[in-house]
Amino acid sequence: DAGITQSPRHKVTETGTPVTLRCHQTENHRYMYWYRQDPGHGLRLIHYSYGVKDTDKGEVSDGYSVSRSKTEDFLLTLESATSSQTSVYFCAISGGRGQTNYGYTFGSGTRLTVV
Amino acid sequence: LAKTTQPISMDSYEGQEVNITCSHNNIATNDYITWYQQFPSQGPRFIIQGYKTKVTNEVASLFIPADRKSSTLSLPRVSLSDTAVYYCLVGEVGDMRFGAGTRLTVKP
Numbered sequence: 001d002a003g004i005t006q007s008p009r010h011k012v013t014e015t016g017t018p019v020t021l022r023c024h025q026t027e028n029h030r031y032m033y034w035y036r037q038d039p040g041h042g043l044r045l046i047h048y049s050y051g052v053k054d055t056d057k058g059e060v061s062d063g064y065s066v067s068r069s070k071t072e073d074f075l076l077t078l079e080s081a082t083s084s085q086t087s088v089y090f091c092a093i094s095g096g097r098g099q100t101n102y103g104y105t106f107g108s109g110t111r112l113t114v115v
Numbered sequence: 116l117a118k119t120t121q122p123i124s125m126d127s128y129e130g131q132e133v134n135i136t137c138s139h140n141n142i143a144t145n146d147y148i149t150w151y152q153q154f155p156s157q158g159p160r161f162i163i164q165g166y167k168t169k170v171t172n173e174v175a176s177l178f179i180p181a182d183r184k185s186s187t188l189s190l191p192r193v194s195l196s197d198t199a200v201y202y203c204l205v206g207e208v209g210d211m212r213f214g215a216g217t218r219l220t221v222k223p
Contacts, residue, residue, distance in 0.1 A: 035213070042202070043159070043213035059212065090158045103149055106158025 003027040006091050006107040013114055019078040021110050023091030025071075031094045032074040033058075033104070034066060036087040043090065049074055081114045088112075119203045124218040133190045135217050137203030140184045148179060148186045151202045153216070159202060163188070193221045 004025045013019050023032060033048040035058075045058030047066040055066050063085060067075045078085055091107040120138040127133045139148070147166050151159035163170060165177040165186070176189040190197060200216040 040215075042215045045212060092158070103161030103164055104151070104159070105161065109156070109158055 004091065004093055004105055004107045006089075006110050008110060009108065010111045011113070013081050013112070015082060015114055016080050019081050019112065019114075021076045021089055021091075021112070023074040023076070023107060025074075025093045027093060027095070027105070028071060029093040029095045029105075030071075032068065033092040033094075034064075034074065034076045035090045035092065036060065036085075037090060037109075038087050046076065046089075078112075081112075083114050086112060086114045118212075119205060119214050121201075121203055121214060121217045123215060124220070126220050126222060127193055128222050129194055130192050133193050133197075133219060133221075135188045135190075135201055135203075135219070136185055137188070138185045139203070139205045142183050142205050146205045148177065148183075149204045150175070150177065150186075150188045151204065151213075153200045153202065159213075162201075190219075193219075195221050195223060197221050 007022045031050055034046040035043040036046055037043045044060045046060055046064050047055055047058055049055045049068040052068055052071055055068060063078060065077045065079060074091060089110045089112060092104040094104045118141065147164055149164040150162045152162050153159040163172055163175045163177045165179050167179050167183060170177045178187040188201060198219060198221045200218050202213050202216040204213065
């Protein structure tokens with residue numbers, strides 16, 4: 001969607017290597033989120049941010065860290081990639097508190113393969 | 116945390132009206148109900164949001180009964196391009212959890 005971009009779109013990496021995914025928004029939204037999507041599990045929240053340097057864990061945060069040094073950028077880092085982290089990763093943004101009166105806008109996703 | 120329950124899959128034919136119901140028995144007073152649509156290899160897309168009664172936009176209607184323990188997404192006159200997964204969400208920031216969604220297949 002316009003206003004939110006993810007990079008890279010595709011990545012293949014080796015087990016044990018660090019990986020950073022980037023989410024960039026031009027909407028000046030306060031909230032940003034990282035989800036992963038796997039067959040049979042739907043979308044699961046990894047981490048989210050409610051402002052610069054303000055982040056919190058989601059339901060599947062183990063093995064992931066995030067950083068938000070600027071309003072427009074939210075980075076997801078896999079410190080030491082494992083095969084179980086092979087997935088499609090989606091970033092989302094929202095303007096308000098949760099989804100009260102505000103829907104989420106999702107990026108196009110990053111397909112990560114850990115070999 | 117309001118957990119949602121939806122049918123896993125539904126089939127329909129072009130031109131028919133499709134109603135997808137979502138149960139959310141533990142919805143909190145401040146929670147809104149939002150529906151998303153997802154096509155393969157794309158991120159979910161916002162369809163409609165509501166708090167109570169009925170909401171309508173150019174693509175769908177959302178019916179919410181007085182007790183708010185369920186909601187129904189109504190898609191009028193579906194086409195083949197409406198084949199997708201539909202998710203119902205309720206909750207607050209940080210607790211927005213997607214269920215498995217409803218896989219709608221529209222047949223010619």
